[in-house]
Amino acid sequence: PELRLIPLMDQIDCLVGLFKELILFFNIDVANPVKPWPAFISEVTKRHGRKVRVGVFHHEGNARLRKELEKLYLFEIQIDAGCIYFERGKIPDMVKLRNVLIANEANGRRKAIRMMCSGRMNFEWGGRRLEAKVLEISVSHFLCVFRDGDPQLKDSTRLPNVQFMIGGPVFTVDAMVLIRRLAGGSSSDMVYICGFVKPGGKQIGLGAYETDAVIRLIQHYCTDRIEEILHGAFQKRWALNTRAKRPEVAAPAVSTRPGPTAAL
Secondary structure, three states, X not given: OOHHHOOHHXXXXXXXXXXXOEEEEEEOOOOOOOOOHHHHHHHHHHHHHHHEEEEEEEOOOOHHHHHHHHHHHHHHXXXXXXXXXXXXXXXXXXXHHHHHHHHOOOOOOOOOOOEEEXXXXXXXXXXXXXXXXXXXEOOOEEEEEXXXXXXXOOOOOEEEEEEEEOOOOEEEEEEEEEEEEEEEXXXXXXXXXXXXXXXXXXXXXXOHHHHHHHHHHHHHHHHHHHHHHHHHHHHHHHXXXXXXXXXXXXXXXXXXXOOOOOOO
């Protein structure tokens, strides 16, 4: 069945069970088939408390009605992620969406989202080519382990013309060793925590082209991984709901494409 066949509250329960921190936004312009949005959102906040930060967005253009909605949701129901207005008939302002998520600390304590990966990098150093496995990457930093043992690079060492091959994109940039630490556990590998160096050599980060490539890579990875996680969770919930009604029916594949009332 489609995602819309799984009750919205069941979907939210699944999300709460999957993620330690959760921000949910509801489109209150779309009718809720279960109960009016104020009653439904009140139930969500009472049911899950501090586990979920709830917000709403709408397209109500009348200034007086917008004030009434803000009073209802922000002060009476006391949602804490915002009551956001988008102009009707226009594509939602992505800058506004980004600012709302930043205000709600969607990145946690990190300024840049990082991605665990299994990419490769290499560069010339001391007359030989060093190769390393890239463990994590963001638009500002990366973690790596060298393949042929620790080359004993000191902190603040500049690494010129490092070639990265990570899930498709290939790019060459300068980098700098920031700190080293042991991998821990049963591994004796030395993990290098490095920063990218922007053209000009004075700031940590990537150039425009490389930043765009890494952002798209992280977005694709996160989207694919989250869809996989949600598919499994919603499949299990649909199976439980179906067995409770008709134990003999097997659960078909569940599409995780969001319906009109799905949370952002």
